[in-house]
Amino acid sequence: MIKHTFTPTQYFSTLGERPPVLTVADGDTIVTKTLDAAGFDENRNRLATGGNPMTGPFYVEGAEPGDVLAVRLDRLRPNRRYGWTGTQLAPNVMDPADVLLLTPMASFAESRGEWDVDSEAGTAVLTSPKNKLGRLPIPIRPMVGCFGVAPGGGQAISTATSSTNGGNMDYKGFVEGVTVFFPVAVPGALFFLGDGHAVQGCGEICGTGIEISFDVEFTLSVVKGKTIQWPRAETATHILAAGNARPLDQALQHATSEMARWLQEDYALSVTEAHTLMGQCVEYEIANVFDPAYTVVCKMDKALLARVLSL
Amino acid sequence: MIKHTFTPTQYFSTLGERPPVLTVADGDTIVTKTLDAAGFDENRNRLATGGNPMTGPFYVEGAEPGDVLAVRLDRLRPNRRYGWTGTQLAPNVMDPADVLLLTPMASFAESRGEWDVDSEAGTAVLTSPKNKLGRLPIPIRPMVGCFGVAPGGGQAISTATSSTNGGNMDYKGFVEGVTVFFPVAVPGALFFLGDGHAVQGCGEICGTGIEISFDVEFTLSVVKGKTIQWPRAETATHILAAGNARPLDQALQHATSEMARWLQEDYALSVTEAHTLMGQCVEYEIANVFDPAYTVVCKMDKALLARVLSL
């Protein structure tokens, strides 16, 4: 396996069939950088203008439609100290009548929160606006907001949103060490990533995590002859499926159906066994409730499933 | 403070202004029993026919509309070994097209899962239908599915559903040791509870937890001069607000708005501070996505909030 060091020179705000910036072999690792959601790099120079500009796409040899691309997130590290956020709850996550009580913001820029991110200490502190949160270091947990593969059928999907191919899922659990699985829709899979967050709450309810540029390292592997319908992942403790849609009800339906299929395919459970087990043991996370497609994650505990495999 | 031992002789399947079965003082504790969701007691005798029959209502002296009733769940213990569940995912939590692929169930009774609940061992094992789950003890975590106070305006709300007054929230986090706060809408608050589950996954996606009868003990206290709009609670680690509505988006809006109010009222945060902090630190749980009103829980970490109070 080769470790490629790649320096991006262009960025895309859609996931689609673009000419690849690098071709790698199945199992190779890539070391590269990502811009923040507004296109700024580690030196706070603006290198791209669209929202969530992506590094990539990376073409993986041997990946064909109907396969799965496994992406192991080996390293996700903020590469500067400056991060920014929204400071007001998104109108769609509040009671509509309460939105009427809010002061209209002159502009998002004016209301932007600015943060000092100390990766060594593992904390972030609000520096602007000046208020008492400036004395409250909060723990960081770097995660990647937007990543995925090219969708099929000639589509080019905005990095504002997400779909079966991944994209802007803004799930706080996509951290270092996690392996994520995407359904391959085009030859080479065409993998993109960007939109790093130093940390983010559930739901991305202020419209952002702490937005920041990253040094990243990840490994791309092809799983042949396996078909999935929605992104899946494996963490130290759980397997999970991500459903991307509006409203939350539908995102949950996609994630739940994907998990039920997974348990039947890979854990030798019948429909009744899979459903019964999920009924008493399933967990959900609300990944984002801000983007055009919301994301719900359906999780099962790996320790429990290890026991299932030994039945 | 007095500890009352109360033996119920009637049960209600609505939360409303019924004559109280017991009047207690502010701060008193009640030791009593609850039936399972289908009305069966510890000896598997059917004592009530409606869904989720409630023990109560208990009248708390001094509770007036506009106050808050604090309910500390001191003890929640299954009092028999037999529990039952659904064994099929509810149609509304699956992709609609996948529902078409399911075998129609002859009846819920026929497809019922039966469980042996061993409270000492802290596990439950499926005994019917016979399948490999019969060899997989799963950990139990007893919780109360339906509890709350009488709503106002002459309403009597079915225990199938929930609203601002609580009710059938089916949240797996309502376990022993938690204190739950309800807005008082009628004199005496009129507290009801029932519908114990030995354990339940997030969302109650098979339509049930492991349904079982309980021995319960709880303490009722009045918080004067405090107004809340939705149920709130405090656990060992978190404060939380529960929003009850359909769809999930609206349940989340209620819970989020309630938490934002709480942080401003009790943690001395401005609107901007509360929103900014929630943006990066909030957590959600999907309590139920099965009942007529879904329930979303919005949580904040108490350790973090302790530091907020010291700013």
Next chain:
Amino acid sequence: MIKHTFTPTQYFSTLGERPPVLTVADGDTIVTKTLDAAGFDENRNRLATGGNPMTGPFYVEGAEPGDVLAVRLDRLRPNRRYGWTGTQLAPNVMDPADVLLLTPMASFAESRGEWDVDSEAGTAVLTSPKNKLGRLPIPIRPMVGCFGVAPGGGQAISTATSSTNGGNMDYKGFVEGVTVFFPVAVPGALFFLGDGHAVQGCGEICGTGIEISFDVEFTLSVVKGKTIQWPRAETATHILAAGNARPLDQALQHATSEMARWLQEDYALSVTEAHTLMGQCVEYEIANVFDPAYTVVCKMDKALLARVLSL
């Protein structure tokens, strides 16, 4: 058949099992009055304080659970000239981001629209606030916003909302001449009505129609041995089913399923025939998108169905 003239002396803001104010025979007609949504009568005296206070309940001899109550709306006439409305779109019907741009209203009372309703001319004109609409007579079409029967299971459902038993459906098509069918859940059916509107747009998107008191006349008949799940109705031109739920998607599901059942039961269509015909010929109306339960109406053309019956 007897025509009863009834003068109400009490009003209810829930639909539930109250002692009847009048018992009538199957097929009898009742002539009575209704208050406006805020409890004011024809002389603008306030006779009730709750929202949507109802006249009734009327007990219909012979009506049993499992039957249907047919309500023919013989006469719906505003009995005063003063009507009132909201003047701002409800926050839940606008883009959430647009709500941020609205001026918060000091209070609903302050922003109330007042109208001069001329029933003879068949028009209404805005008299307050003073603006150019004061020179634009709009046509009226009197309709009843809230009516229905007592639900079962001991429930008492607020007249703010609606359910399988009817209630606050706020459908502009419930006008004079229409016959509405409700599923009977308790002996005598217990029929209530109120909340007259001189006119209302689709969706009740400002939160009100032109709210006004009514002189009403209606005829109550029992249909034995017929079971329906949601309110149905017959107009001069259509049959229709009303689904009441949130979100609109679910209200539409209820209405659509009810219509599919109706076509199979009463028009001798197979599942495939009913579905195929609905696919190309169905019509929907969004009755209300403001109340706690929204209402969607699913309609089929009676002329078309007459031809179906002759196939």
Next chain:
Amino acid sequence: MIKHTFTPTQYFSTLGERPPVLTVADGDTIVTKTLDAAGFDENRNRLATGGNPMTGPFYVEGAEPGDVLAVRLDRLRPNRRYGWTGTQLAPNVMDPADVLLLTPMASFAESRGEWDVDSEAGTAVLTSPKNKLGRLPIPIRPMVGCFGVAPGGGQAISTATSSTNGGNMDYKGFVEGVTVFFPVAVPGALFFLGDGHAVQGCGEICGTGIEISFDVEFTLSVVKGKTIQWPRAETATHILAAGNARPLDQALQHATSEMARWLQEDYALSVTEAHTLMGQCVEYEIANVFDPAYTVVCKMDKALLARVLSL
């Protein structure tokens, strides 16, 4: 103004920035053909494989981002007698529990409805499957299901769905004589159309109209210096705005907000006047409740608005 006759040789299943197949001047008319939703032409030869293959894109000289493209639908005529439909309600428009009762379809192809479309008589008759609907001619009303302009930002949006740029709105009101307005996002606007239906019910609830190939004629005009956010249209009797999103609630929010803006911009109404008038006079149609984005249409009566303009 020139009338161009254009014979398509390629078709696209995304709306995006493709090289134009024809460049026309502002105000020109185009006479061309469209395939049916499955790619079949007037002779039932399959010329394209993707769903909803589009004729176009047409580049309109002078159209720039920020302008509006007006599309007058001059002529929409089925050019063959064979049409096809679904014959089962889509699972997402039925009560989830009712979906469990349906017979799973072996395949859509097997359950396809086939129709004889007689454009001269103005009727369609089901020819397969054989059932009593084969004796029930239903009136046709040809409409275009999918049309719109290229979206911005490098996106290529599937013709399965719709967005601010139009697309697969499946609104039965987009018939001959209607003028539709789209926000221009790229130079030349890049207009596409296809997916003709001989007729369709509200909501496209069986997943199709009567799908058929068309002879079409339309006129493309640029409206400079006018910005709209969602598709708008003008019919003989109404102006209307189309909101495209899931769930229906959000589609309705977009359409309602767009109509409120329109009334303020072009009819000299204040916020309060626009909202008050909409409250009592607005109409909605559920265009489609099947595609990935649903479509709700918000309408106002032109006769009423003519009187508004004269106030």
